[in-house]
Amino acid sequence: MATATQAESGRTITTDIPARLDRLPWSRWHWTIVIGLGTVWILDGLEVTVVGNIAGRLSEPDSGLPITSGQVTGIAAALYVAGACIGALFWGRLTDRWGRKKLFMITLAVYLAATAFTAISFETWWFLLFRFLTGFGIGGEYAAINSAIDELIPAQYRGRVDLMINGSFWLGAVGGSLLSVVALNTDLFAANVGWRLTFALGAVLALVILLVRRHVPESPRWLLIHGREKEAEEIVSAIEKEIEAEQGVNTLPKAEGELTIHQRKSVTFAEIARTVFSDYRRRAVLGFSLFIGQAFLYNAITFGFGAILTTFYDVPSGHTGYYFAVIAVGNFIGPLLLGKLFDTVGRRVMISGTYLLSGVLLFGTAWLFDRGSLSATTLTACWCVVLFFASAGASSAYLTVSEIFPMETRAMSIAFFYALGTAAGGISGPLLFSALTETGVVGDTVLAFQIGAGLMCAAGLVAAFLAVNAERRSLEDIAQPLSAVAAKAASAVKPSTGPGGDGTTGSPTRA
Template sequence: MAMTDRRSGDSATVSTAVPARLDRLPWSRWHWMVVLGLGTVWILDGLEVTVVGNIAARLSEPGSGLPITSAEVTGLAAALYVAGACVGALVFGRLTDRHGRRKLFMVTLALYLGATALTGLSFHAWWFFVFRFLTGCGIGGEYAAINSAVDELIPAAYRGRVDLVINGSFWLGAVGGSLLSIVMLDTGVFPAAVGWRLTFALGVVLGLAVLLVRRHVPESPRWLFMHGRGEEAEELVTSIEREVSTSTGRPLEPVDRRITIHQRGAVGFLTIARTVFRSYPRRAALGLALFIGQAFLYNAITFGFGAILTRFFSVPSGHTGYYFAVIAFGNFLGPLLLGRLFDTLGRRPMIAGTYILSGLLLFGTAWLFGRGSLSAVTLTACWCVVLFFASAGASSAYLTVSEIFPMETRALAIAFFYAVGTAAGGISGPLLFSRLTETGVVGDTVLAFGIGAALMTAAGIVAAFLAMPAERRSLEDIATPLSAAS
């Protein structure tokens, strides 16, 4: 299993079985540690984002301790958060490919925690805006660093379901955030100027716990051997194999598959761009379609959901958290229950199916809403069913772009498609949907639903033609590394 090394010009050519050794591992406690260390940060993101949306009305009230309007929280602050996520994804995605997964997933979590803590100390609107932007930078960087690390550490047979559940765990945090906001908005429990600050503090405490677990997650052995640290990669995989074998009580099967590469340093940005768009144009079109489709669908439903409930169904603003907790739970159940099928039935039918079905269901919901056939409860039930499928599809977008491009481009590819999709749906989306849902006109809200449904359905049709059969395949088989020896 040792790595062989020979010199070719100025670079070393190495033959290694590291990818095959990682992919043939059975599931073990070590993999659970990776999931807990890397994946649980999405729970914090869901908690924090949902709380901010739910406490917007309270922040705008006299006595909140922050001179800010509800529109500024849900409009400008939300757009700055998304803009920060786009910037963070691109900057930290590039650094992740250059300096390694581990360094960056520690840095991005530290930035996220620090900015979240300082948001809770806001006494001026500009301070709140600045640290919402920086919080977004941290979470954008997390998407690039975490997804690339997870896919390179998890065995091929489990990669799809694990990636989906990790990305879908955002909605567990959203459930907690929805219920937590109910308590924090109760001035009988906390003063108006204190409760919202404590929600940010709680997020920091939970994040520190994640940081303690994350310290034990190693660098990606795939990244190590690609960057001239072959001996370290071999030693790391050997220690992982020893731990897995001990915890499962099963001997590991021998591996005879090897890959030969020319070890190299960081790949230039132009090389990455040329690879993604010139060498893999169909895959690039797929990634853009998936990210833009899911971003607009989610904005169509979740942006202004509280305003829809209060305006059209007279739901008290302090009770909207209960409704959002229901749809958030439906969001998590989708990846949890459907994730296994992405590894068994296959990527193409599941990606296309979840996108198209969620789009068609949202069209149906829009029609029922336009007819006046829904109540607050039945609308929430419809949203829950739509998002059960949409969440699995949206999570598969991150899985897709993290596995269909060469390893040297992986983190930046995730960052790029996340940034473009998020900018399209997460910046223009709120500006568009806030105007449509705040008019109080039923037809405008129906139009908002229709736009999200149409783009989601179109993305599913694209996936039906372009999605890759990546299930149970090694990452190196799906996309040959740029460094691979011919």
């Protein structure tokens, strides 16, 4: 419960609500959160994969759309990436100001509408516009959803749940590959209909998710800081009663630990920037390194995988989707099987380990490729093993930036690092790796692998020194809220050894 100690306006309250949320046992209610919020990553994977697979069909004269394959894979892809980056920053700011629930409903509605309008495209400009708006909605989802998930999931499960949800992108990728095979079959659908159905299905899935999300509450942690502690108390009490009824107990174990905060309505951009890049500068370096490393490793493999298979192994272009499906499965299984270890073995060991191991394995793959020791099948198998570890590492990058910064800056921090990684992966990555993988020269493709592997290993080394031991710890312990009252919170949050923390203690001491 929360108790007020000052006047209604800008009052100071002491609450145990964060501790009560963290001590909850896993329940059906938590599965509702996972399904309602996490499944949007599947839509993102579906979107990205479908567009790549239907590029050839869209450029055909009878597709019903006057567009070239280059415009689909080039301009449309770039606009989707740009939309995602801009959307993340735009909606991320509003998520911290307006709340998690309002924004994850709005951003999904934007995605739904944009995808539906893409399905009825009749001119190139229309298709390009709504690809941008689709990315604009998806980018906002990353900030709103990761914030809400981390603030609603108990501390002991936060790592594995976050990794599993972020890794579900690859379920969408598998679905997109298989869906495109069916939708593009002219024996089943006309050439100007099948590709439209792929986008229409995305809109239908988004509508189903939107209906489920109506039952997901606002983050009680956000409500507390924004002067709405009564609503926060009602939400948490309702959750506790539901779980008590499910487990057949009269009362849950008592929560330990209280937090005293001075409520506030908003945080300025200047305060966000100072907090992230000054007070938590070591953590900012960590986030930057993790996102850049995974972005370049993934582009080293996935951006040119089709060209590599067709150029060096004579795989028909129509069959590369099957190889991609195998890679996508490996990407999903990694976070699924390794996720629990991030909560048990620990963040520092697992983040640095997955980054370093995937980088080293890609170096090994580059060496075997250079020697001519690989076939299309064995190269795909090597990629699958590399991405098994890399996917867990990449997912942990999203987990990391969503839990190591203060509550008031969480969504904006996620948005910034997501936009950074997406821009690096979607702009500079393709420019670099397309030039290397399309030459048909073995040495150039080897260099592409080595660049991705080197940056992944570098990020792993940064994580070995700077990663925060956040496993099974309250978010308020990892990074003290800006609105926390130092005198009251000192007993619950250990001071760090300096600005940005040393990775083993709480947030910087504040006046």
